Amino acid sequence: MNASPLHLFGQQLLQFANIDATKKDKAFANRFIEHLDTIENLFDEIYSGHPQRNDAFDALLNALIYQYKSRPKNFLKKDEDKAKKGNWFLSNEITGMSLYVDRFAGDINGLKNKLDYFNELGVNFLHLMPVFESPAGESDGGYAVSDFRKVDARFGTNEDLNALIKEMNASNMYLMLDIVLNHTSHHHEWAKKAKAGDPYYQDFFYFFENRDLPNQFDQTMPEIFPESSPGSFTYIPECNKWVMTVFHNYQWDLNYRNPNVFVAMLDNVLHYGNLGVDILRIDAPAFIWKQLGTSCQNLPEAHTLLRLIKQCALVTSPGMALLGEAIVAPKEIIKYFGTDKYVANECDVAYNATQMALQWDALATGDTRVMLAAQHEILQKPYGCTWISYTRCHDDIGLGYDDYMIERAGFNPYHHRTYLKNYFAGWHEGSVAAGALFSVNPKTNDARISGTLASLCGLEKAKDWNSESEIENALRKIILMQAQSMFMGGIPMLFNGDELAYTNDYSYLEDAGKSYDNRWMHRPIMHWDKNENRNIAGSFESRIFKETKKLIATRKALPILSDLKNVIWMTPHNIHVAGFVRTLDNKKIYCLFNYKNTASFITWYAFKEHGERPSKLKNHWTGETCPVGNDNEYFVLSGYSFAILEAVD
Helix, strand or coil, rough: CCCCHHHHHCCCCHHHHCCCCCCCCHHHHHHHHHHHHHHHHHHHHCCCCCHHHHHHHHHHHHHHHHHHCCHHHHHHHHHHHHHHHCCHHHCCCCCCCEEEEHHCCCHHHHHCCCCHHHHHHHHCCCEECCCCCCCCCCHHCCCCCCCEEEEEECCCCCHHHHHHHHHHHHCCCCCEEECCCCEECCCCCCHHHHHHHHHHCCCCCCCEEEHHHHHHHHHCCCCCCCCCCCCCCCCCCCCEEEEEEECCCCCEEEECHHHHHHHHHHHHHHHHHHCCCCCEEEEEECCCCCCCCCCCCCCHHHHHHHHHHHHHHHHCCCCCCCEEEEEHHHHHHHHHCHHHHHHCCCEEEECCCCHHHHHHHHHHHHHHHHHHHHHHHHHHCCCCCECCCCCCCCCCCCCCCCHHHHHCCCCHHHHHHHHHHHHHCCCCCCCCCEEEEEECCCCCCCEEECCCCCHHCCCHHHHHCCCCCHHHHHHHHHCCCCCCCHCCEEEEEEECCCCCCCCCHHHHHHHCCCCHHHHHHHCCCCCCCHHHHHHHCCCHHHHHHHHHHHHHHHHCCCCCCCCCEEEECCCCCCCCEEEEEEEEEEEEEEEEEEECCCCEEEEEEHHHHHCCCCEEEEEECCCCCCCCCCCCEEEEEEEHHHHHHEEEE
């Protein structure tokens, strides 16, 4: 069969770039040609009518070739090793931790010196919060990037980052870094040139001569930070124009209607692949396409752009997975894994924010019915993709599940959400939580929740009260929450400090650059003298560290807990208990989680609903083995406890 004109053009580009398509570079050349049609089709879905379409498409293909030629040999070898494993990120052997480098260890070199700590805990995957250059006081925690390729001086240098990655690779650790696709800092080179009046770079952003179109956009665009940054546009006096700023006034939204913007940002994506990133966390992908008359979130064109990025990464950095950080409604999040012919071919990983919020719901109410009502949506995740499974992250906790899920559980959605917000803010009578509401919208009464795992579970107040019973409950809740996120399926991601029962850090109130944002209370500064308490028997740090370590080790020992789309939810025989079955070949594990403060009873009948009832069950958490009783007898879970029960002969 004769090659198509596009394939002939691609082969000419490879030849011109001295790509050895028959030997040394054969695998790359094959991928390049294999994905070329799909890349062009996706590109043309967006840019076919753009006057700069041809030049931009040529630039895209040349970027793929250039970045491949720049790829270090050790990462080429790592690509091959990952390919042999298939979807390597589904493995039960991966456990992550998310952290701010400066708050965790001072700088990148300090972090490199703490790698033994992660090995001690069992963590082999690090998500480093943004480390690239962003202006002090206007950084949004590093998400207002002024240089996508320069490590911020407060963390160290590019050489320090490379040395850390080399050390991590030697220790078989995986790395996740962020790329902020939606916007740049107004101190970025592109923004500076735009501000100075350069029309080429003004077209990199959404500039408007007057408020006419911004006013129309504002009619349908929800405010992201209504308290601190109301509205979505900012006046720029230097050029007498308005620019779109969806998040903060110092973060200018990139204009992906311009193909030159896409090519420039794709080049940054592939550059991160060449740094040695294993999973690239695409920040806020729901926002990258703007359309008048819409919410400017989750639009079809955003998915097209993500699919295009995925195809390009498969060519140049095939071992790098993509994470879409879309914290959206349950039905919407599934779309980020791909739909139609792109199922499991868009983002490889997404945050299971729905499940995270549902666990907090169950903890506050002692009732798992809302959690169960949402699972049919979560289970739509396609095979070959995975979740980040977590109890909290650097961001706030949003109650982003649908009202009908609350109604199915028999609750009034408005009253239920109000109760949850009041409970975790510590306002509800009897609440043990010590959190705070974040981004309260006075127009809608919507709000999200801030606080560390330990403080929201009640440890902060229990210590203040010096209540042994409440302290014990809080410690049990911490591990219960972590256990369900560990065994649900996906990559478990701890946030630093939670493994040591850190309570809220209120030092952010003394920093003018952070005091307006109470999310900093759950982004604690690590105190390594305090962390030594993990070696002192009887301390909170020791108990939570050891039990978290045991959770990780238990998961790593059980291949059945790999994310193989093998979760079946059990019929709720007790509203206080969430239960599901994990299966693999002829093996079966029952996972049960009691969200009540006292004992809960599960009929033994529940264990024969999904196949033949086992005769014995081994609890991988306690090490005990128990016989399965009669249907009129019960398995008992003590308050805030869980069981990981494998069927054995």
